[in-house]
Structures are given as structure tokens and as C-alpha cells.
Amino acid sequence: MDLTLTRAQVRDLDRRAVEDFGMPGVCLMENAGRGAAELFTRLNPDRLPAVILCGPGNNGGDGFVLARHLDNRGWPVVVWLLRPEAGQSFGFARAAAAVDRKLSPDCAVNAEVWAHARELKTNVATGNAWKEALVADVNAAGWVIDALFGTGLTRPVTAPFDELIPFVNASGKPVLAVDVPTGLDCDTGEPLGHAVRATHTATFVAPKRGFAAAAAWTGVVHVVDIGAPRALIESLRGGEPGASAPGFLPR
Ligand SMILES: NC(=O)C1=CN([C@@H]2O[C@H](COP(=O)(O)OP(=O)(O)OC[C@H]3O[C@@H](n4cnc5c(N)ncnc54)[C@H](O)[C@@H]3O)[C@@H](O)[C@H]2O)[C@H](O)CC1
Numbered sequence: 001m002d003l004t005l006t007r008a009q010v011r012d013l014d015r016r017a018v019e020d021f022g023m024p025g026v027c028l029m030e031n032a033g034r035g036a037a038e039l040f041t042r043l044n045p046d047r048l049p050a051v052i053l054c055g056p057g058n059n060g061g062d063g064f065v066l067a068r069h070l071d072n073r074g075w076p077v078v079v080w081l082l083r084p085e086a087g088q089s090f091g092f093a094r095a096a097a098a099v100d101r102k103l104s105p106d107c108a109v110n111a112e113v114w115a116h117a118r119e120l121k122t123n124v125a126t127g128n129a130w131k132e133a134l135v136a137d138v139n140a141a142g143w144v145i146d147a148l149f150g151t152g153l154t155r156p157v158t159a160p161f162d163e164l165i166p167f168v169n170a171s172g173k174p175v176l177a178v179d180v181p182t183g184l185d186c187d188t189g190e191p192l193g194h195a196v197r198a199t200h201t202a203t204f205v206a207p208k209r210g211f212a213a214a215a216a217w218t219g220v221v222h223v224v225d226i227g228a229p230r231a232l233i234e235s236l237r238g239g240e241p242g243a244s245a246p247g248f249l250p251r
């Protein structure tokens, strides 16, 4: 049977990649974002402009890597960092002024690289002016890339995502979801609250357990290899290292 992954297995894979195999999370993130960028260049050969919406966790970090690789290849991108209006802080600070302590460490690394290289638009500023700017960017775009939340989401999104997601869904733009459409419970395939309706989903390592029941949210699912050691992935499957593993190879 082809491999599918639960939220717990993804967490385990992340942890063991670092602790047991010595592979830093930021390397997995680089492969994830680069792989998703390669997919996107095939989905959008006409180079229509894309708005990339990045959240504060590692899903957002993938979005910043993706943005960098698209930009390097000449694809036009506009990048937004959206942070919760209240609540969670990851307690980690980076040097760039545009990036603050409310980001996961690996997201902060890649947000900082992007902020040094190109414009980073955010909702950090007070007031609602950013909303108008974001709406204009999405309306002018050919695609939206959803890197807001992935497998880490376990509760309904709060502001500003509860407003942003219905807007993206109503925009009529094709959407590429990074790993998981934001707002979808990756284990059950049910929306946790508001959820992005994607046209395509670039999912990492293997489809998530809930995807079988969630085609209306995921659109076409593409599996992207993130370079995690084969022995590690095989151990999630419960098989022997070296056995064939069609579920995680890139298509
Ligand atoms: N092994 C892999 O497959 C890899 C996956 N990568 C990517 O990492 C995400 C998972 O990242 P994580 O940091 O665990 O979680 P999320 O980014 O999905 O969510 C962040 C975190 O934030 C909470 N939260 C903050 N604000 C809100 C809010 N307003 N409403 C609701 N929730 C909020 C949320 O609950 C989460 O805890 C995975 O999907 C992949 O994209 C790695 O990049 C590579 C390895």
C-alpha cells in the first residue's frame, strides 16, 4: 500500500531527521521549497505573476524558499508574511528589521534571506492599510501560493487568516497549496474552520492521511521529495530500508 502520513508521523520524521540522522530542518525546508518551486514552473509555464502568502511557522518557511527559487528563475513573485494578530510567539529573533520574534526558527532564517534580497510585505504595520494592498496584489496576480499553515495546524485559524482564506477562495485565482491547504485537518481531511480550496497541492514526502477524503480542498496532489534519508522514510512505513517505496518518489 502506498505510504500516507499523519501529523504525528510528520513530526516524528522532522524530529528524527535532526536527532537521529543529523539532517538539519532547514535542509529539509530548502528541498521542500525548491521542489515546490520546480513544480510551480511546470504548472505556470507562462510565468503569470504569483502572490505567495507565508505564515509564521515552517509552512511559511517553505514559502520563502519557494519564492527565492522562483525569483532566481525569473518568475514574477510578490511575497507576503502574514502573522496572527494575537497569540502565539515562537520566541526567536533574527536581525532583519522586517522579521520579528513571532516566527519559527527555520521560517525566520528564510524570511530574513528574502527580506535582504527583495521586498517583504507584511501585516506588521498597524491599521488596515495592508489589507487593501494585499487585495490589490491578489487581484493583479495569475496565481496564489498558499504557504500559511500546513501540518502544524490543529485548531481553526484566527485573525487575519479567517478573513484572508475566504477572500483567496473567492478570488477565482488558481491556488497552489504548499504541503496542505491551509485550514484542512491533515489527518481527517475535514476543514478545521476556514480552509483554502486549492487547485493543486505540493505535498512533501507522501500524501497526508486525510487527503483521500479531501479532493475538493487539495485539488490535484503532487508528491515532492524533500531529501529525507530513505532509511528514515522506510522506518515510517514499517518496511525494511532499501525496499521499494513508490509513495514518496517525485512524480
Ligand atoms: N517533514 C516534513 O514533511 C517537513 C515539513 N516542513 C513544513 O513544515 C510544516 C509544518 O510546520 P509547523 O511549523 O509544524 O506548523 P505550521 O507552519 O503548519 O503552523 C504553525 C503553527 O502556528 C500555529 N498558529 C499560529 N497562529 C495561528 C492562528 N492564527 N491560527 C491557528 N494556528 C496558528 C499553528 O497551530 C501551528 O502550530 C509542514 O506542513 C511543511 O510545510 C518543513 O519545511 C520541511 C520538513
Ligand SMILES: [K+]
Residues within 6 Å of the ligand: 059, 146, 147, 148, 149, 150, 177, 178, 179, 180, 181, 182
Ligand atoms: K499551506
